[in-house]
Amino acid sequence: MSNHLKNITLRIWRQAGPAAKGNFETHVVDEITDEASFLEMLDILNDKLVTEGKEAVVFDHDCREGICGTCSLMIDGQAHGPQRGTATCQLHMRQFKSNDTITIEPWRASAFPIIKDLMVDRSAFDRIIESGGYITADTGGAPDANLIPIPKVIADAAMDSAECIGCGACVAACPNGAANLFTGAKIAHLSRLPQGQAERYSRVESMVETMDDHFGSCTSHGECEAACPKEISIDVIALMNKDFRKAKFANRKDLARK
Amino acid sequence: MTLTDELFAKNTVKLDSKIPDGPVADKWDNYKENMKLVNPNNKRKFKVIVVGTGLAGASAAATLAELGYQVDAFTFHDSARRAHSIAAQGGINGAKNYKGDGDSVHRLFYDTVKGGDFRAREANVHRLAQVSVDIIDQMVAQGVPFAREYGGLLDNRSFGGAQVSRTFYARGQTGQQLLLGAYQQFSRQVGLGGISLYNRSELIDIVVIDGRASGIVVRDLVTGEITSHAAHAVVLATGGYGNAFFLSTNAMACNVTAAWRAHRKGALFANPCYTQIHPTCIPQSDDSQSKLTLMSESLRNDGRVWVPVNPNETRPAHEVPEEERDYYLERLYPSFGNLAPRDISSRAAKRAVDKGQGVGPKKNGVYLDFSEAIERLGHDVVQERYGNLFEMYERIAGENPYETPMRIYPASHYTMGGLWVDYELQTNIPGLYAAGEANFSDHGANRLGASALMQGLADGYFVLPYTIGNGLAPLLNKPMPGIDHPEFKAAEDAARNRYNAYLAINGTKSPDYFHRELGKIIWDYCGMERTEEGLKKALELLPALYQEFKTDLRVTGSGDDMNQTLEKAGRVDDFFQLGMLMCRDALDRKESCGGHFRAEYQTDEGEALRDDVNYCHVAAWQWGGDPMTPNLNVEPLEFEAVHLATRSYK
Ligand SMILES: Cc1cc2nc3c(=O)[nH]c(=O)nc-3n(C[C@H](O)[C@H](O)[C@H](O)COP(=O)(O)OP(=O)(O)OC[C@H]3O[C@@H](n4cnc5c(N)ncnc54)[C@H](O)[C@@H]3O)c2cc1C
Numbered sequence: 019m020s021n022h023l024k025n026i027t028l029r030i031w032r033q034a035g036p037a038a039k040g041n042f043e044t045h046v047v048d049e050i051t052d053e054a055s056f057l058e059m060l061d062i063l064n065d066k067l068v069t070e071g072k073e074a075v076v077f078d079h080d081c082r083e084g085i086c087g088t089c090s091l092m093i094d095g096q097a098h099g100p101q102r103g104t105a106t107c108q109l110h111m112r113q114f115k116s117n118d119t120i121t122i123e124p125w126r127a128s129a130f131p132i133i134k135d136l137m138v139d140r141s142a143f144d145r146i147i148e149s150g151g152y153i154t155a156d157t158g159g160a161p162d163a164n165l166i167p168i169p170k171v172i173a174d175a176a177m178d179s180a181e182c183i184g185c186g187a188c189v190a191a192c193p194n195g196a197a198n199l200f201t202g203a204k205i206a207h208l209s210r211l212p213q214g215q216a217e218r219y220s221r222v223e224s225m226v227e228t229m230d231d232h233f234g235s236c237t238s239h240g241e242c243e244a245a246c247p248k249e250i251s252i253d254v255i256a257l258m259n260k261d262f263r264k265a266k267f268a269n270r271k272d273l274a275r276k
Numbered sequence: 277m278t279l280t281d282e283l284f285a286k287n288t289v290k291l292d293s294k295i296p297d298g299p300v301a302d303k304w305d306n307y308k309e310n311m312k313l314v315n316p317n318n319k320r321k322f323k324v325i326v327v328g329t330g331l332a333g334a335s336a337a338a339t340l341a342e343l344g345y346q347v348d349a350f351t352f353h354d355s356a357r358r359a360h361s362i363a364a365q366g367g368i369n370g371a372k373n374y375k376g377d378g379d380s381v382h383r384l385f386y387d388t389v390k391g392g393d394f395r396a397r398e399a400n401v402h403r404l405a406q407v408s409v410d411i412i413d414q415m416v417a418q419g420v421p422f423a424r425e426y427g428g429l430l431d432n433r434s435f436g437g438a439q440v441s442r443t444f445y446a447r448g449q450t451g452q453q454l455l456l457g458a459y460q461q462f463s464r465q466v467g468l469g470g471i472s473l474y475n476r477s478e479l480i481d482i483v484v485i486d487g488r489a490s491g492i493v494v495r496d497l498v499t500g501e502i503t504s505h506a507a508h509a510v511v512l513a514t515g516g517y518g519n520a521f522f523l524s525t526n527a528m529a530c531n532v533t534a535a536w537r538a539h540r541k542g543a544l545f546a547n548p549c550y551t552q553i554h555p556t557c558i559p560q561s562d563d564s565q566s567k568l569t570l571m572s573e574s575l576r577n578d579g580r581v582w583v584p585v586n587p588n589e590t591r592p593a594h595e596v597p598e599e600e601r602d603y604y605l606e607r608l609y610p611s612f613g614n615l616a617p618r619d620i621s622s623r624a625a626k627r628a629v630d631k632g633q634g635v636g637p638k639k640n641g642v643y644l645d646f647s648e649a650i651e652r653l654g655h656d657v658v659q660e661r662y663g664n665l666f667e668m669y670e671r672i673a674g675e676n677p678y679e680t681p682m683r684i685y686p687a688s689h690y691t692m693g694g695l696w697v698d699y700e701l702q703t704n705i706p707g708l709y710a711a712g713e714a715n716f717s718d719h720g721a722n723r724l725g726a727s728a729l730m731q732g733l734a735d736g737y738f739v740l741p742y743t744i745g746n747g748l749a750p751l752l753n754k755p756m757p758g759i760d761h762p763e764f765k766a767a768e769d770a771a772r773n774r775y776n777a778y779l780a781i782n783g784t785k786s787p788d789y790f791h792r793e794l795g796k797i798i799w800d801y802c803g804m805e806r807t808e809e810g811l812k813k814a815l816e817l818l819p820a821l822y823q824e825f826k827t828d829l830r831v832t833g834s835g836d837d838m839n840q841t842l843e844k845a846g847r848v849d850d851f852f853q854l855g856m857l858m859c860r861d862a863l864d865r866k867e868s869c870g871g872h873f874r875a876e877y878q879t880d881e882g883e884a885l886r887d888d889v890n891y892c893h894v895a896a897w898q899w900g901g902d903p904m905t906p907n908l909n910v911e912p913l914e915f916e917a918v919h920l921a922t923r924s925y926k
């Protein structure tokens with residue numbers, strides 16, 4: 019049965035544009051059912067703001083099921099809020115109590131510039147994928163899907179890292195703003211599969227280099243793993259680093275032969 | 277105003293479905309043998325705009341770019357990876373017959389035609405079944421980690437409306453994995469320069485010059501800037517309109533604007549009343565809810581649906597003895613049982629809840645019970661199959677499905693209707709194509725589970741790349757209008773005026789308020805069950821509410837930067853106009869078929885009663901200048917390979 023929370027104070031980051039100076043704005047939610055999701059609470063607040071003639075708080079969201087990776091809020095200093103393995107949109111008000119004060123901020127990372135209020139630009143992630151986060155297989159001409167059996171454990175392990183939703187919480191949580199968990203997850207997905215072997219080393223080289231162009235460097239804090247809504251294991255970073263070293267070595271050998 | 281049949285003009289456009297010659301199984305091969313080709317070196321002389329980067333759009337854009345066309349891709353999302361396709365859970369069909377259980381292209385074709393209640397075009401459906409096998413090969417080659425058996429071969433499950441196991445899946449995240457596969461292939465082309473990507477960019481108009489689609493007008497959602505883009509062909513892969521109901525399982529941003537704006541520029545909108553209400557969603561818990569969550573239909577493989585026999589039952593589920601439970605799907609449809617198709621299962625749930633047998637605090641659900649499956653298979657196997665869905669359920673409903681049966685209820689999920697297209701997926705406007713959920717083509721009056729992902733990828737990977745070439749070949753080296761053409765300027769001005777007008781109303785109610793109210797009307801009168809009286813009522817309520825929208829809307833902020841309230845206003849405006857067409861179409865179709873259930877037309881047992889003499893056709897509506905006065909065009913459906921039969925799942 020549902021309960022009602024009373025008197026929730028929200029401190030929300032407002033920022034008019036990328037170059038504008040931002041500040042916290044305070045709003046009080048008098049009453050809300052604990053069945054409501056966190057974002058539904060913001061919907062209700064926004065509806066009220068618009069009716070009062072004020073501008074709604076801008077925030078990114080879409081699927082509201084924890085799968086699209088669009089939602090992206092720093093809640094009380096934690097990426098996606100207090101519940102482990104949970105994206106912002108899956109957070110329900112049951113996680114909070116009456117009279118709580120909740121601070122809501124955007125992802126803060128130099129690679130993710132703020133667009134407005136709580137919305138940031140994460141296109142640097144797309145640049146990493148564009149540089150090699152794929153298996154080259156033009157449409158048509160693929161062999162029968164069952165031609166290459168893949169042991170279940172391998173397929174499952176690939177799936178574990180393929181589950182990354184590209185939300186950027188790992189970057190936001192990292193003191194250095196590094197994207198190693200995101201990049202490592204894609205590399206681990208593709209490099210574990212037989213289909214991904216042909217490009218294994220060229221892929222890791224170009225993805226890591228693109229990552230380094232945009233993001234900070236990893237110093238193994240491990241905050242990323244704790245913040246990740248899909249609980250991607252930090253092991254993927256080790257795998258990426260190992261492959262990257264091999265790639266550098268292999269490519270030197272190739273060059274020497276020429 | 278009274279609503280009579282005479283209100284609309286009929287057969288105003290000549291419809292040519294361009295179905296190739298030959299027996300149904302040979303049509304696609306015949307088409308490919310006879311189509312015109314564009315020489316590889318000439319392909320780069322053509323620019324193709326693809327709007328939408330879901331499964332249909334990303335696969336089309338990537339393939340067209342691989343072939344050498346210049347592709348401009350647009351999405352209102354921040355990244356191509358986020359389209360609504362990402363949320364699909366259950367799986368994708370492919371007639372591989374890997375299980376040796378008697379599947380074949382013909383059987384998938386037949387199941388889809390029958391599942392659609394004989395209201396789809398045979399030739400399109402057959403092609404879909406044919407290319408379904410190539411999709412699975414293509415996705416595996418790209419590294420999609422589909423579920424596998426211990427021997428390393430691909431695993432399959434079964435879905436509603438089928439008696440074979442032909443559904444491929446990746447845990448409960450099949451849509452995510454397929455979309456990421458297509459997105460990666462798409463991103464490779466962005467990196468190589470074959471695709472220019474415009475993200476956070478919303479199509480707000482289509483430009484038609486001398487009867488041909490010549491480009492689009494787009495609003496940059498970050499800066500508010502409105503710009504034009506010209507091309508030789510435009511593909512709309514912009515998804516469905518299920519959010520017309522406000523509460524649905526669709527992602528929050530899904531909307532009909534792209535298709536609707538094309539409709540207003542002359543593209544016919546087909547079968548708008550064919551909407552799918554999915555039987556297994558989490559029931560609404562309170563009135564402020566913004567969105568409903570689907571529980572994958574795959575759960576019906578092992579879950580059993582029941583309600584207490586006694587409407588006044590108060591005991592918790594596990595205390596209700598077997599003989600006081602009504603496993604109504606197993607009782608009514610013994611051969612398909614819990615896997616009866618969606619429309620049938622949804623209506624059965626509605627009947628139970630309407631009779632007062634609903635469960636949960638609001639008595640607005642039915643049970644989906646796993647206790648028997650847990651006993652039979654063990655906790656671990658059930659967890660392996662459905663673990664993430666159970667977890668998702670618990671997060672939302674606050675109950676643990678391993679211990680308490682899930683509560684489910686139908687919700688708006690998918691729209692079979694959409695832009696009318698011919699066999700080439702071209703609308704009646706030359707140069708304008710529609711793919712994926714945005715078109716009406718393959719599912720008739722009801723879509724079977726795991727067939728939307730299949731259709732989106734079929735359209736994008738294996739159909740459009742051929743048919744667009746056939747359309748472009750004759751245009752080689754012919755001059756095409758550029759964005760300096762006055763039509764582009766006029767469309768830009770009209771769009772600017774439209775958005776400025778929303779800002780200028782300065783009323784008292786938000787776009788969300790209107791969306792919610794609009795959704796209630798459509799759900800009540802054009803939802804799971806429709807009547808002549810109700811639809812007529814809706815057609816009085818909707819214009820009145822629309823009038824209020826136009827005079828009492830409040831949009832704060834400006835049009836010169838990121839303004840989600842303004843975006844929403846434009847989308848709700850188009851939903852209003854579409855909503856009127858949905859009701860009009862439902863009123864005009866005096867039969868029940870698939871997802872369109874008219875209470876007046878049912879069998880003694882309460883099943884849909886089709887009228888093949890008068891309604892075995894596609895209803896394709898033409899914009900008539902006002903949302904209340906559309907013109908009806910009819911494309912008769914002819915069945916050669918399958919016999920029109922009464923659908924039975926008993
Ligand atoms: C919860 C859920 C689960 C599902 N599960 C399954 C399943 O298991 N199996 C199955 O087969 N089907 C399933 N479906 C259905 C299936 O997911 C969809 O039908 C399908 O993914 C639609 O793909 P699409 O490419 O046509 O459109 P979408 O994925 O909706 O993509 C639309 C694209 O168009 C863009 N767009 C739209 N309008 C504009 C505009 N005006 N300007 C610019 N860009 C625009 C969007 O940004 C987006 O990129 C499910 C649906 C839901 C809601």
Ligand code: SF4
Pocket residue numbers: 181182183184185186187188189199200203242245246247248249250
């Ligand atoms: S690794 Fe985790 S936190 Fe980082 S983008 Fe992927 S899902 Fe988000």
Ligand code: FES
Pocket residue numbers: 078079080081082083084085086087088089105106107108183
């Ligand atoms: S809104 Fe899609 S993951 Fe949160």
